[in-house]
Amino acid sequence: MVIKITIPLHVTGFWKPIYAKTPLYTGSIGAGINLSECLTVYAEKSSENTLFYNEKKIHFPTIDYVFNKIPCRIKVRAYSKGVLGAGYGLSGALALGVSIAGLILCKEKTTLEEAASRAHVAEVLASTGLGDVIAEYYGGFEARIRPGPPGIGMVVKLPVDPSVRIVAISLGTYETRAMLQQYGPKHGLLASSYLDQLLKNPDILYFMELSRSFTKQLFDYSLAEKTISPIRRLILDYYLKKRVLVLLVEKDRVNDITDYLEKNNIGYIVSRVKYSGVEIEY
Template sequence: MYSSEYYVPSHITGFFVPFFSDDCFKTGSTGAGVSLSSGLKTRIIIVKGNGSIDIKINGTKTNAPVSLNCVNLIKEKYPNFFMNKDILVEHESDVPIESGFGASASAVLGICFSIKDLIKISTEDCIRIAHETEVRNFSGLGDVVAEVKGGIEIRRTPGIDGAIENIPANDLKVFAISLGMKKTESILKNPEKVKIIEKCGTKLLNRLLSDPNVENLMECSKTFTYKTGIISKEILEIIEIISEVNSYNAAGIMIGEGAFTFINEEDKNKVLESLIDVKGDIIVSPIARGLL
């Protein structure tokens, strides 16, 4: 029997520009976001069997197509290690699933790094397999590279080898509230919506690069939220509530049904009290370091 586990941070995107290529490793996104220490733990158990693959999320057996496709991609690349083997994947998530927290990227990175010691693949190959899985499934474009980098990041160029730089975070934490699920592919497969995102996101990336700090990141992210029309009216109302009492603007979680901002200890209670009547999942998390 082989058993291993790995914990990967989650990630929130404030704004982005998608880039598509016939080469999945050049496909990705530019933009900016932040990695959260609250993330997802993956455990892999491999035993002799008939080749079955079972996946559980928070203890419940589920279909989980992105994780399943990641395991199948690994089996396809390294078939000799998985002949007559059953594979159990157990994900335990500290953030909402399919809600804009990059949980699918956390899951596939967790699978790749958990299985790394069994098949002796490099760290670089783990990242490439995770990114390829995300791109193939339209579940994310920039979350894998962002979670590997960690911190508050600006993705200057797209793809697996894209240029990424960090913005200093000081002692800030990430505050996020989620009201439910939203499929990333529902946006990425909408050509009209993608055109709006590309135009708006490109301008905002240049604005952030000219003055890379947390305040400007949140201003750019809030502008993106309103200009693209991705976020619901209910979330827009929450964004205004938070922005009114917090030292930093709030913005929509891309792509999810939620909002996020950065908070210091002085503002934490004010923000929580302002949302006391809102029903949703609230996450207050330190900013994560990178995987490497």
Template sequence: MQVRKRSARAFAPAHITGFFCIHDHEDPRKKGSTGCGIVLDGGVVTTVTSAEELEETQIILNGEQVGGHTTRTVVNMLTNSPLLVESVANIPIGCGFGASAAGALSTAYALNDALSLDLTSAKLIETAHIADVVNRSGLGDVIAQSYGGAVIRTAPGAPEYGKVDWIPVASKEVLCLTLGELDTGSVISDPDFAWRITSMGKGAMKRLMISPTFETFMQCSRDFALGTGLASDTIIDAIEAVESAGGMASQAMLGESVFAIAEPERRDAVIEKLSEFGQPLAYHLNNCRAGLL
């Protein structure tokens, strides 16, 4: 007998962190980060299909079967049934765009609908957050992707504990340049980096809250990238090149990527400078958030 399949589709946007502080806790619901970042219109679309003929859950990313540890944790937390999880990402993977969190969060929403679990958004967000932190693939992306915009994370953790505020900002183009991957887990588990990140992050947060504008966010992010020592020589060169063309730029945390903004009259000059290092990608900052499609 052919097994009837139930499926659902959901989207979760990319999130670029500009600066952050690490907040460790034995309870993964309370573990996370504070800081500020931006949510983009690019992201991950995931289709979840109930597939009882499979022996175990299969996770497909951009047409290829992957381990998908963060996404798999979400599945295991919500069901014992085997699923086919198919994600399509139009953002770079492992480069500071919150792709692991977006995959996990979109999976949670689609799985909930496909299996009629009738869970609230808070529970789905909590599940994705726990999966992200226990797999050390991220700390604060999930909560930001759940709200959209320029998100200030003022308290760490899942919805019951985490709190957010926003920088009021109109939709704007964000130019991105990916130079390579960076292992989030190895950085946040390094005691020296963790201390510098939290120290610099606290200072950046104080500056931002005194003057909560998008320009301040960009300046604080730039100073954070350089001050923590996370920015490589190539990242620094790319940031300085953007600034020489009249734009503002910083590093996507945590990734070997640059994100930049420019006034319309300086856009072409900024793209030309970024193109010296690779192929720029264009997204938009807006108020899109995770949810069903």
């Protein structure tokens, strides 16, 4: 039996790490957007644990942890347009896909939330993410108001104007561990304040403004601003998460923007906000 699991890619805009005594209660609060451009996972039982991403065999500590926790062996083939390490929450999505696949194929006597918890713990222990798993599990334009995985953490979904689209551009890679190391107390205070402000004014354009203000304190915007300078007038707003440049645009401007990107050999993803999270097909 082959099962199919789809998981939205996630780009957070601002965040505050919350560290607890156990990985289950460690996580982040903040806000982000889940993309309709998903990670698609196909999984089946096998003689050994293997993971292929876009046809390339890969392994890293986050996934090794999940494989070691499931009671049978599975082969996983995963596909998306996202770049690992750029800022799309792919390590969390892959961990979530492998963990849920293990739950179903190994016939574990447990819940989807507990499978998601396993993926969350793997992310925390490997320092590859703090809030992506819970965000991707539920989907939407989300505010994470309590840290942890599904069942422990808490998210609220915020409304989105259906006429807007997201254009995401990959500008390289940037390790999450390195990002967390340069994160200081002032960033946490700012993220908490921005979360409160967003909940009082749950508007995606306001979210973009807050996210740009927040991430400018962490990331170098010079390449991002150079990339979009000729098309800035077509963009409602933008921010940079690690090395993913996120553009909020009106849907009737998408073609003009993508024409420019293609002429300049700049890779991109066009997406809507995906309001559902993990989806499973048999």
